[in-house]
Amino acid sequence: MVCCQNTLNTVAYFTLTYIGYRISRGIYNIVYPYLLASPRNLHKLAGEATWAVVTGSTDGIGKEYAFELARKGFNILLISRTQTKLDSVKEEILKECKNIEVETIAYNFTNASLDDYKNKIISIIEKKDVGILVNNVGLASSNPEMLHKADMQESADIVVINMLPVTILTSAILPQMVKRNSGIIVNISSGASHLTVPQLAVYSSSKVYINHFCNTLRNGYAKSGITIQTLYPAYVSTNLSQVKVSLFALHPKAYAQSAIKTIGISEDTTGCIQHQIQAVVYSLPQQFMTYFAQKTLEKKQILLKLEREKAEKEQ
Numbered sequence: 651m652v653c654c655q656n657t658l659n660t661v662a663y664f665t666l667t668y669i670g671y672r673i674s675r676g677i678y679n680i681v682y683p684y685l686l687a688s689p690r691n692l693h694k695l696a697g698e699a700t701w702a703v704v705t706g707s708t709d710g711i712g713k714e715y716a717f718e719l720a721r722k723g724f725n726i727l728l729i730s731r732t733q734t735k736l737d738s739v740k741e742e743i744l745k746e747c748k749n750i751e752v753e754t755i756a757y758n759f760t761n762a763s764l765d766d767y768k769n770k771i772i773s774i775i776e777k778k779d780v781g782i783l784v785n786n787v788g789l790a791s792s793n794p795e796m797l798h799k800a801d802m803q804e805s806a807d808i809v810v811i812n813m814l815p816v817t818i819l820t821s822a823i824l825p826q827m828v829k830r831n832s833g834i835i836v837n838i839s840s841g842a843s844h845l846t847v848p849q850l851a852v853y854s855s856s857k858v859y860i861n862h863f864c865n866t867l868r869n870g871y872a873k874s875g876i877t878i879q880t881l882y883p884a885y886v887s888t889n890l891s892q893v894k895v896s897l898f899a900l901h902p903k904a905y906a907q908s909a910i911k912t913i914g915i916s917e918d919t920t921g922c923i924q925h926q927i928q929a930v931v932y933s934l935p936q937q938f939m940t941y942f943a944q945k946t947l948e949k950k951q952i953l954l955k956l957e958r959e960k961a962e963k964e965q
């Protein structure tokens with residue numbers, strides 16, 4: 651009887667200690683990076699290399715990263731799909747940031763050919779001193795469905811766009827960063843990578859790849875002086891998410907400004923305090939959070955359908 655009581659006490663003790671640890675860690679992850687820490691000098695972390703490369707940089711989060719890094723004095727290499735949009739983002743940046751250079755590469759990341767990567771991107775990157783790489787480009791389904799109903803081509807594109815550029819561009823940039831013993835690589839994952847919402851199976855699985863890729867690289871390059879950050883945004887108001895700005899769904903400019911301040915402070919984080927608070931809730935049991943996320947997704951789909959029907963009627 652006494653032995654049984656002792657075992658129960660020990661289990662209760664470990665359980666309480668574990669819960670205490672999780673709560674303290676959650677609070678620390680909210681308070682330290684977003685309220686206490688001073689932003690690091692990115693030029694120093696980049697080893698004084700002058701170029702920043704941002705993928706998917708003509709809209710949403712990527713465009714705002716490019717702007718923010720330009721404001722900090724980095725030359726910017728924009729890589730995205732549409733040349734006209736690249737030209738107009740370049741013009742916008744140069745209008746505000748006079749003393750930097752901006753170059754563009756139009757590349758459709760559905761193209762998985764390594765030869766094309768080498769000819770169109772890597773050959774250019776290798777000639778520049780790149781201090782920062784932001785692997786931002788990503789694709790999510792415009793109409794999330796269970797896998798048996800999902801558009802197969804779109805699923806294939808999500809896998810290719812979300813996993814290949816991050817892999818190839820990181821491989822291409824590492825040699826010069828290793829040589830310099832410095833550099834910053836920011837890989838944009840998603841809060842969805844922690845959930846098992848069936849309609850997001852392909853998207854969230856592709857983002858799990860990024861999480862594991864970053865963890866493994868951080869392990870391998872721990873002594874290299876290279877900063878490798880994983881970002882897990884929740885909703886940001888962009889074309890991809892189709893959500894309006896709200897307390898928790900930030901404007902991409904506000905999001906990028908906040909996230910950039912965490913470089914060199916948090917190796918994996920959500921990027922802003924609002925999402926970090928949500929992440930603490932996400933650490934609740936998986937089934938509960940998946941149920942909650944699924945209901946939110948269904949509600950969003952109904953609203954989008956109503957908006958589409960309304961727009962069709964008005965035409």
Ligand SMILES: NC(=O)c1ccc[n+]([C@@H]2O[C@H](COP(=O)([O-])OP(=O)(O)OC[C@H]3O[C@@H](n4cnc5c(N)ncnc54)[C@H](OP(=O)(O)O)[C@@H]3O)[C@@H](O)[C@H]2O)c1
Nearest residue numbers: 706708709710711731732758759788840885886888890891
């Ligand atoms: N928004 C969110 O709520 C949210 C949440 C979690 C994670 N994320 C992640 O954050 C990243 C950025 O998302 P976002 O919401 O800012 O997206 P977005 O507003 O849709 O912007 C996507 C950018 O990527 C470019 N792009 C798209 N497909 C491309 C392709 N095939 N080849 C080359 N460029 C392409 C787009 O260029 P075009 O303008 O030419 O299309 C655009 O510049 C993604 O990795 C996403 O998974 C976003």
